[in-house]
Amino acid sequence: MTAGLVVLGATGDLTARYILPGLARVEPMVDGGLRLVGVANDDLDDDGFRALVLEKVAYHADGEPDPDVTALVDRVVWVHGDVTDPQTLRTAIAACEVQDADPLVLYLALPHVLFLPVVHALADVDLPDGLRVVVEKPFGEDLAGAVELNAALGELLPEDKIFRVDHFLAKQTVLNLLGLRFANRVLEPLWSSTHVASVDIVFDETVDAQARASYYDRSGALRDMVQNHLLQLLTYVAMEPPTSVAPADLASRKVDVLRAVRTPDHESVARWTRRARYVAGEVDGRPVDAYAAAPGVDPDREVETYAEVTLFVDTWRWSGVPFRLRSGKALSASRREIVVRFREVPLRVFDGAAPTRNELRLQLDPDRMSLHLNVNGIGDPFALEKVVLDTELARQDPTPYGQLLLAVIEGDTRLSARAAEAEEGWRIVEPILDAWAAGVAPLEEYPAGSDGPRRRAG
Template structure:
């Protein structure tokens, strides 16, 4: 089997940093190799495109050269054209020169405002039966946009040939949630409101928005991270046991979770959400500090737009299993530390039989980068056998090979949609987030400020 990959937006940052290195990792696993076709407005030819591919692969996926990777680079084809022009799209698909039996992937590595025009243009293109379309987030700017894009895709291809990819779903720790929950008798019986007090899903970053502020200012933390990545993590934590790990079964259980999330009205937004924007400060360890300018001073930022760089949302999943358990989703930029984890916090023991301080609550931590799992347990102390101390059972997971983007690309080539979101998931994500965005626009929750290098907006009293 060989495969054809057409990348629209082939000279962009996404292609350079993620798609091309991902392809370099997986092309040795494709027996017949991968035919790469790049499309963009840039004034290049085949040789110029191949040099660009070679440079980006060497920079972002270093290692010993592989003959398959060399073939990927040396056979690359460049097409200069408008990605919304049906004739240009037809030329790009034809340039792959693969058989009808082999997969052909059209990767939209483009600004999200071009997704719908490209899909509409494809209606006038002769599409091969095995075409797969890959769309990055954000999937629409709001619920109406997501519905329109889903409708256009449904007119074009069957749902199992559409890949709304989310590289978070390919992370080792996230995939291990399925194994932890559904292959261990000791854990799943505790996975409910009877034993779980709260769940935190956190993606804090020390990096600031300066390098991509002009894009970020039209998005913000809620759209950029919560609506897609963090809600997808929520589905894996809160889903009911599927009948199998087949794509349709997993997708159905994930969509059930999102449908069960209680929507927030204006009062709920004021109570259960926070938003913030960083001011000037210092980020990093004391021995390697980095001065960060205020977000509002970054090129391309309109301070009056009130874009948040920090978002915190507490959601409730109204199901029998999770009634009353708060799920706190939090993300922010220019924070004190990189903290990327899911924390399941268990309830206190029903009776305190030890004298002195109460036992520490058990916590299961699933760290996303690097991939680790840890569990806090209380044991008898070494000095006093009737006193308590807390120990942590900790394990580091094996490094992924290929990387998450490599896993995504291999899944697309294989036609496996499990690392993608289905249409219903994309729309339900906007159903949850859109009322928050509207309430924030009406100042239902204040835009708080926090110094770069801090832990975010100051904690509220009580």
């Protein structure tokens, strides 16, 4: 079996930073090898694209390219053309030279405004039986757009051939949530509002938005991170135990969580959300200009670089537990983790300060897991001290994007979102965006290199 991968937008940032490096370890895992076809309107040929692929994926040993990379590069083909032109798509699919039933992945590594035109163009192409279509986030700009794109894709392919990918779901720590919860008797009985006080899902970055400012100004932190990545993490934290880890069972439980998230109204948006953007400051000793001054940014759009949203999952298990989702750019430190904070003990039997709350922390990058507990002190055996049981998780091989690509080739949809998940995500986020546009929550500011907007009193 030979697999084909057609990358639309093959010279873009997503391809260079994630897709091509992710292929480095995928190639030897594909029986019969992988044939890569790049498509874009750039003035390249086969040799030019081969050089680009080699630059991004080559691992060197004694100065020589890795044999797996060499094998991949030898099968690279370049197709010059308009990605929304049916003839360009026909040429690219034919260039893969795979059998009709063999896996052929069409990866839309494109600006989201091109997704629908490409899908419409595919309707005029004779598609092979083994075709899978991969769509990157953001999946639409709003609920109506997501519904329209889902409908167009549904007319083209069955749901199990559509991959709305989210590489966060391929991270080792995220996958370990399933094992922690559903393979350990000691933890799952505590996983409810009876014992859990709150959950934080955080993705803070020191990187600023300057290099991607023109794109980011059409998106913002809420659309770029919360609507997809962080809501996907929420589903893994809050889902009910599935009957198995088969794709359909996991997808059903994830959708149940999203449908149970309370729809925000203006009152809850004012109380439970914050938005802000950074002004000039310094990050790691490097001066950073204000976001509003970046090329391609329209300051009047008031696009946020920091979004904080507290959501409530109205189920028997999670009633009343706040789930705080937060993401920001140009902050003082990178913090990418899920924090489960447990309730205080029901009775204090030790004198002095109250025991600190137990916490389970799952760090996403690097992958670590830690459990914070109270124990008797060394000096005074009847005083309390906090200890941290910490472990570093093995690095993934291949990388999250490599895992994702391998899953698509194998037809495994567990690392992607179903149609209902994408739509429910917008059902949750769109009212917040509308309320922000109406001025319900003021746009705050924070200096680049700080911890974000100043904490509210009370």
